Amino acid sequence: MNLKDLAQHLGLSPTTVSRALNGFPEVAEATRVRVEAAAREYNYRPNTQAKRLATGRAMAIGHVIPISTQHEIVNPVFADFIAGAGEVYARAGYDMLLTIVPDAEQERAYREIRSKGNVDGIIVHGPRAGDPRIALLEDLGLPFVVHGRASGITRPYAFVDVNNSRAFERATRFLLDLGHRRIALVNGIEAMDFALRRRRGFERALAAADLSPDPRLMVAGEMTEAQGHDAARAMLRLSAPPTAFLTSSLLSAMGVRRALWEDGLVMGRDVSIVTHDDELGYLRNGAEEPIFTATRSSVREAGRRCATMLLRMIESPPPEPASELLEAVLVVGGSTGPAPGGAT
C-alpha cells in the first residue's frame, strides 16, 4: 500500500493525502479525519527511502564508534549511552545508524558518511585531547555533538560531558578530609580526554592541600580488574604505600579490592577506595559500604541529552554551539550528598 493507492481508494490526489498525513494546515478537517482513518485501516506506512530522497533529509543520526586496534575492548559504557539516545530518536522518528570504525580510518569514514548522505548528524564518541575529528566535521558541515570534550580545541563545538575534573577533585578532597595524605590514582588511558580531566581534578585537590602528586602513586591504563589489582599490589609494596585509592572505574576498584584482600588489609579500615562509576552502574550495589562511589551512572542520561541536542541543532541550527556539563553526584556509603561548588 503506497501513497498513490491510498489516494485512489479515497478518491483524492496523493498530494492531499500526503498533506493530511503530515499535518499541513490547509487540509479540511473532515478530509484529514477520513484520510487518517483510511491510513490506519490499510495499515499504510510511508516508504522511508522515498521520503528521504524527496526531502533530502535522512531522518537518521550516525553514531561512529572508534575501535582501537590496540585494545580489543569495546567500552561497555557505550551500550547504556546508546540506549538513552535510542529513546530520543524513537520518539522523534529518527533512525540510529551505527558505524564501527578502526582508529586509523576515522577520517575516511567521516568523509564517506558525509558524501553518502545517509545521516543528518553525528554523535562523536570517545574524544581525545585535541581530537582532529572535530575540525573535520566542522569542515564537512555535518552537524555533530561530542559525548565528552577534547582539551585543546578552542573553537566552540557542541558537547555533552560529565564534569570529570570536578568529580575527581571532590573525591580527592573527600579523602583528604578523612585525613589521607598518600592517595593513589588509578586512571584510564590519558590520551582519552576524560582521563586527562580526571587527573587534573585530582592534582588540583592535592595542590589545594599543599601536596604535590607522587608519580609512583599514579598509573594510567586500560580500566580493567587486572589493572587495579596489579597497580595496587605494586603500590602497596612501596616503602610509603598509599592509604587510599581513587580509581577511574568500578572494575579497577574491584581489582584494588582484591589486592587488599591478598595482603590481608581491610578495606575502609586500613585502606579506603573511592571510585568513579559510570560504567557498570548496576554493579554498585555489589560494593560493600567502604567503597565510595563518586558519581552516579549517568551515561544513559548523557545519551538522551546528546541526542536531544543534536536533533535540536538539525531542526533549527543555533547561532552558537550549545553544550551541557552534567555534575556528578557524590554517593557515600550508599547515601547521596549534593554536589558542592568548585572549579571545572
Added chain:
Amino acid sequence: MNLKDLAQHLGLSPTTVSRALNGFPEVAEATRVRVEAAAREYNYRPNTQAKRLATGRAMAIGHVIPISTQHEIVNPVFADFIAGAGEVYARAGYDMLLTIVPDAEQERAYREIRSKGNVDGIIVHGPRAGDPRIALLEDLGLPFVVHGRASGITRPYAFVDVNNSRAFERATRFLLDLGHRRIALVNGIEAMDFALRRRRGFERALAAADLSPDPRLMVAGEMTEAQGHDAARAMLRLSAPPTAFLTSSLLSAMGVRRALWEDGLVMGRDVSIVTHDDELGYLRNGAEEPIFTATRSSVREAGRRCATMLLRMIESPPPEPASELLEAVLVVGGSTGPAPGGAT
C-alpha cells in the same frame, strides 16, 4: 557531485557511468577505467537514498535490542556483538540500524520496521524460551537470524548460538572430576533461553554422576556482583554448604569470590569457582588461577557470524534456514584445552 554531473564531465550517459561503477559486464574496459578514475578524482559517492529507492533494497540491517522495564540494565555483551557484526556490514557496504525497544512493544516495533522498509533483514537479540518474535518475523517475511535460540520453537529458523548446555555440562563434569559433590549454580534469569540451557547442562552432568540437583544450591537472577555475593553468602551458611560454585557470569563469580573472602575461605583450596565468561572477557586475566573459565569471549565472533549468515540469506535465500552452534572453549587456570565431545 551526483551521477549526472559525473556523466557530464565524462561526456557519457548516466547509464553507462552507473554500469561501469556497478561492475556490469557490458561496459568497455577502457570506459570503466576512465569512469573509475573520474569517480575517485571527484570523490563521487552514490546517494544512498536514491539507490535504495531505485533498487528497493535498503542496504541496511536492523538490530532490535529489547530493553526490559524490569531491569534497567543494557547487557554489556551487546557492545562486543555489535562490533563484530559491524565489521561484516562495513565490508559488505551495509548500514547497521539500531532500534531500542521496550519489552512490551516488540511486536509493534517489528511490524513498523517491516512496513517502513528501511532494513533488509533483522538480527534478533536476547531470545527467550518460546519467543513469539520468531513466528512474527516469519509471518512478516523479513529475513532474520537469531543470536541464541528459543527453546520450544519447533519450526526451523536461522540462528547462531554458543553451545551453552554443553559448556555447562562440561564445566560441571570438570568439578565432579575434581571430587566435588555439592556444586552450586548461580545462573541468569531462566526466562532467557541461554540460562535455561545452562541449567539443563548442569543437571545433565549431575544426573550422569547419579546426583540429583539440590534446589537450595540453585539460584537464577540478574547476573551481577551482588547476586553472586548474596547467593554465595546464603549458601555458605547452609548445614551442607557447597564446595564449588558454577556461575553464569564473571560478575557473579566476583561476587562469590567476595563472599568467600568475607568468610575467610580460600578460593581453590576450600571452594572452587568455575564461571562462564562471554561477557567481560577482558577481565579474565584479572582472575587468579583458581577461577576457571568455562568459555572464551566469543561474542564478537558470534556477531560476525550472525551478520555473515544474514547477508548470505538476503543475497541468496537458502531453501532451509542455516544455523551455527559455536563450541565453548574450556580454559583452566589460564591454559586452553580442546572441547571434548558430548551432548547438546
Added chain:
DNA sequence: CTGAAAGCGCTAACAC
C-alpha cells in the same frame, strides 16, 4: 557497447 526514457514513492512549487 552505449544511450534514452521510464520509473522507485514521496514532497513541494505552483496553479486552480
Added chain:
DNA sequence: GTGTTAGCGCTTTCAG
C-alpha cells in the same frame, strides 16, 4: 481546500 506537475538521484528495461 485540492489537484497538477516536476523533480529528488539512481537503476533498469528497451532500443540502437
